[in-house]
Amino acid sequence: MQNINCHQDIITLEDVSFSYQSQTVHKGLNFSVKERDFIGLIGSNGAGKTTLLRMIVGLLKPESGTIRLFGQPVSQFKDWDRIGYVPQKNSFNPLFPATVREVVLSGLYSRNKLFRKITKADQKKCEDALHAMNIEDLAMKRIGELSGGQQQRVFLARALINNPSLLILDEPTVGIDSETQEGFFHMIKHMHQHHNITFLMVSHDMEMIRSYLGQQPAAESGKLKFYKKHSHDLQNCVENDLTHSLKELRQQMESRREVVTVGDLS
Numbered sequence: 001m002q003n004i005n006c007h008q009d010i011i012t013l014e015d016v017s018f019s020y021q022s023q024t025v026h027k028g029l030n031f032s033v034k035e036r037d038f039i040g041l042i043g044s045n046g047a048g049k050t051t052l053l054r055m056i057v058g059l060l061k062p063e064s065g066t067i068r069l070f071g072q073p074v075s076q077f078k079d080w081d082r083i084g085y086v087p088q089k090n091s092f093n094p095l096f097p098a099t100v101r102e103v104v105l106s107g108l109y110s111r112n113k114l115f116r117k118i119t120k121a122d123q124k125k126c127e128d129a130l131h132a133m134n135i136e137d138l139a140m141k142r143i144g145e146l147s148g149g150q151q152q153r154v155f156l157a158r159a160l161i162n163n164p165s166l167l168i169l170d171e172p173t174v175g176i177d178s179e180t181q182e183g184f185f186h187m188i189k190h191m192h193q194h195h196n197i198t199f200l201m202v203s204h205d206m207e208m209i210r211s212y213l214g215q216q217p218a219a220e221s222g223k224l225k226f227y228k229k230h231s232h233d234l235q236n237c238v239e240n241d242l243t244h245s246l247k248e249l250r251q252q253m254e255s256r257r258e259v260v261t262v263g264d265l266s
């Protein structure tokens with residue numbers, strides 16, 4: 001049964017243009033992302049994908065046109081807790097002083113609450129996010145000491161800690177080994193199918209994009225292609241708590257791995 005309430009506009013791009021100095025990157029871009037869409041954004045190197053995501057999260061200002069988040073112009077938008085953003089892989093200076101736990105917890109301090117006190121409930125959310133991404137054992141390590149793939153998981157845990165309504169991921173699996181990559185896609189597909197989460201993901205993984213979002217893009221603009229799948233299936237999740245569900249999923253995946261291991265031995 002179709003739920004008309006799930007067609008709220010989450011991201012609206014209206015005639016958006018952007019240039020760096022003299023280089024025009026976007027010109028007259030129009031697109032909208034609806035609630036429970038999964039959008040895969042594809043484009044060659046330099047096509048402007050990261051620039052577009054940075055405009056959507058308010059880090060860059062369009063030269064002209066309007067971007068709305070949940071119906072509000074980005075410049076007036078305040079509800080940043082509803083958005084999880086994982087930027088393209090960052091490499092950290094090994095001496096960067098924050099621990100993994102601190103980085104994950106920092107996902108709770110939105111732009112207006114930089115110095116908020118950490119409550120017990122915050123600690124619990126942090127533990128859940130660490131557990132969901134299978135990085136509890138790294139919690140006390142300095143972020144700069146981790147491998148690229150481990151750092152990606154930390155940033156995903158940081159993005160998940162608020163149970164966001166919109167997850168924006170910029171090539172989230174770069175530097176992650178193929179087994180973890182597969183687990184990651186399995187996890188985000190589950191999140192899309194069973195929770196009320198909207199996704200915008202930049203990826204070069206055409207196989208994953210096509211297998212989940214279909215062979216043809218829903219829209220194209222310049223060098224960008226927008227692949228799309230819309231989900232109505234929330235029926236399986238009694239629990240609304242995302243981290244609860246991720247924990248369950250992880251357990252399922254772990255037990256499947258055990259079965260494979262046992263099978264290999266026999």
Ligand SMILES: Nc1ncnc2c1ncn2[C@@H]1O[C@H](COP(=O)(O)OP(=O)(O)OP(=O)(O)O)[C@@H](O)[C@H]1O
Nearest residue numbers: 020021023025043044045046047048049050051052
């Ligand atoms: N800070 C900047 N100053 C000047 N030019 C920039 C800046 N950031 C990006 N560009 C240029 O803008 C264009 C778009 O860059 P962007 O990073 O958005 O592309 P992308 O599609 O994300 O590429 P990739 O797939 O390589 O990550 C590129 O030609 C890039 O060189």
